[in-house]
Amino acid sequence: MSPTAFGWLILLFPLLGCILTAVGFRRERGVSAGAIGSLAIFLAFVCAVGALITLLGRSESSRQVTSSLWNYTFTAGVDAKLSILVDPLSVFMALVVSGVSTLIHVYSIAYLKSDRGYARFFSYLNFFVFSMLLLVLAGNFLLLIVGWAFVGAASYLLISFWYRRSTATRAGIKAFVINVLGDVGLVLGTFFIFRHTGTLDFLRAFHAAPHVFGHNSTDLVAGCLLLLVGAFAKSAQIPLHTWLPDAMEGPTPVSALIHAATMVTAGVYLIARMHPLFELAPTAADVGAIVGCLTLLVAATIAIVQTDLKRVIAYSTMSQIGYMIMGVSVGAYSAGLFHLMTHAFFKALLFMAAGSLISAMGGEQSLDRMRGFRKAMPFTFLCFMVGGLALSGLPPFSGWLSKDDIIAYLDHRGGGFEVLGILGYLGALMTGIYTFRMIFRAFFGEPVEEARELERGHLFHPESGFNPATGELEDADVGFPGPEHHIAERALAMKAPMAILAFLAVVGGVLQIPGIDASISRFLSPTFADSHLAGLDPSTGSAWVGLIIGAVIAVAGIGIAYRVWVLAPGTAARLQARLGRLHTFLLNKWYFDELIDLTVVRPAGWLGGFAESVLERGVIAGGITGGALGVVGAFSAGVRRLQTGFLRYYAAAMLVGAFGMALYFLISA
Amino acid sequence: MPIAWYLVVSALIFCIGGVGVLTRPNPLVILLCLELMLNAANLALVAFSRMWGNQAGQIFALIVMVVAACEVTVGLGLIVAIYRRRLAVNVDELNELRG
């Protein structure tokens, strides 16, 4: 079978899974919905592997294959086709997406077991995977935009999955609105590029780009900046990042899949795919790099003070994506994508473990209330440690190799990019601090009540459900985290995926060790063959220097966290008292939400109010329709006065009329 | 006699009928005055028919008589129905069909 046949199958299976679980949800009992959903994604993964093998079986120059199912040219007027592009980049993304998705599906089988919306969850999840795969396999701008929009919709559906919770629905809407903003940027950017290249197809647009665009031409820079707007919205970069922490309202598997491994990486994929355009517009690429760097620093500072467990991990995601965006903007494509892959592993692992820990706490997510779970949940603790070490970048874990790969490239490029590299090291230090702050606080120290109960073998359940954020009573009838909470230690369906991911987080780095092998770079080279930045890899020596520096910084970060939170327990409180205002500033997320509220939301509200009261009520309802009504009414009132009901007046009127007519004829004769 | 005289008589009868329609309150009398006006028209028709030697005028006058008969029938039926409903048989008081 050809790679594109596998490509279409990759898309088909999740779609079928979604439809099956959606249609049969009334009749399905037990875990059949979960099984169907997971099987669908697993088949997609198998087909992705098949595509990989067949692609590798071809020669290097013919590894970018397209296949088109339908041609819309006649109806649309532009060369819009239902076509996919199977090339190393898309196969790489498809493997990561489908692989991690399979594991998360299996995890969800157990995690959401008693939830009333079980089948609905898997239907949405399959729809999401389908959209993400459509996005990465798209062969032209049209399908990319379609997949992009679908992914946003799936994210909305999944974030507000527990729809009776007001915080969840609000978060879903916030995420969707910001995503739509990104969609607008994406579509406008596409238009700017299409205007000159005249084609929507990727390969043809990229071939034509150097000929129709001058270096740093304004149209291209504008188009790439608009594409970046789309990327930033989807990947939660500043200033369109405010939706990601709120998106933690969704169930933990959702956070693991969408907001760690797949959807937020769509921006990274976009920049990597559009690299010919970005290389022709270095201004836009620089903007991307700077924003990525800014994000990674801001997110890291916020993560240090966050008290909600999932939000710490969310900000960590934001920060790591900042690394990736920085990487692919400056040309470190394989490094950035390598980090994407390893990040998917250890971040999904962290989220899964967090889900297990939250279940043990009976739904409570606040770090302030968690302590000393080391003995009660050893497997979860192990997963947290593996994920945390990989995230912090400790050798020999995969995160170490991938993160420092990016920073080494930056340092090698020199000039302004070295500054970005140094800031990247600073971010790595903070990464170590906040990651291990989280782990030390949750697992070390005096065990809390729930942990002690668990050590005795009894899982804690609260009597009635309260929304931890707002304290409102929750409608558990509609499928909240149901009466059963599932922890990893007890559910094999949760344990197995976490174990696999832990294994991958440990050994995943072997794919790209400087000087020893560069399988990812080599695999991705057909895609980036036309790039003049991709080949600028640092030498093995400088790469290893960078790796050692990175390892030292990681150890330093972990050490600082150990000292503050384990060795001298009062240090954190004292620091908070001394740097009170800084702490408040960071706790309020650098006041981004308030800023956006002030600059965007309130003016929009005023505009809406003005439109309603003045335009709608005054002009349209009052003036136009009211005026028309008034005129007609007045006219008919006037006419009505002729209808007196007295027969004789009518007769008199007729007589007067006859008189008048006769007079006219008389005069004209 | 010049035909003009017949036509003058017709005009006078027509206008007398018109005065009656406008001034009398009893619908019966109003219908009678309508009959007057129709007869005036008949006279004019027959006069013109004599003038031109065309018998179509007389045919027309006969048809007008038919129409007058029908109208009287229906009109009197209406008046009888009004009387039966115990409403005042007075056009000034029968004025509810108005805007």
Place this chain on the structure above:
Amino acid sequence: MSAVLFFLAAIGALTGAIGVVMLRNPFYSVLALVGHLIFLAALFLLLRAEFVAAAQVVVYAGAVMVLYVFVVAYIGGGDEPLSTVGGGLKVLGPVFALALAVELCIALLGTGLKGVSARGAPYVLGFGTPREIGRLFLTSYLFPFEVASLLLMVAAIGAVVLARRRRGLEGGDEAESEVPAIRPANTGTMAESTGVRPGFATDPALEDPERAAAITAEGGW
């Protein structure tokens, strides 16, 4: 000779017309109209419209006016005021009619219309006879003839529909003050609550006949 007859007939017709309008008793108006019609038939005869004149007397004066007489007898008509209309129309009505008459006379007698002052077309044998009218009705003017008969049928049906008696709404001579008990007893009608008929007594205090009588005397609820 014909001039004398003409003037006699014309004056008679005009008198009848004025009588219709001015007489107070509707019955007398009807009789005045009958006279008018007969004088008009004389005018028709002078104009050589024999059949039309005969029809006028037989049909119009003979049948339609008899219908009028029946209705006036049924409804009754005593003397009534000549006009109850308000000031405006009482004056303006006749004024406008006079204006119309003057206008028409000017039109007719003035020099504008030439054809009117002729003496008429030469006489054709059989002009105005029933044979000629009948021939025309059945050949050239067949369609109007049929339509006229249809119209007569419609008018007859209409008259029947309008004047028929309806069940329940018994018109005619019966008084309507006695409202039949349409609503069943004990459903709380006004009659029951005021004590006109026995039934649903809402207030035990009303059982007291004195008080009930006092309340109804004051005008009911």
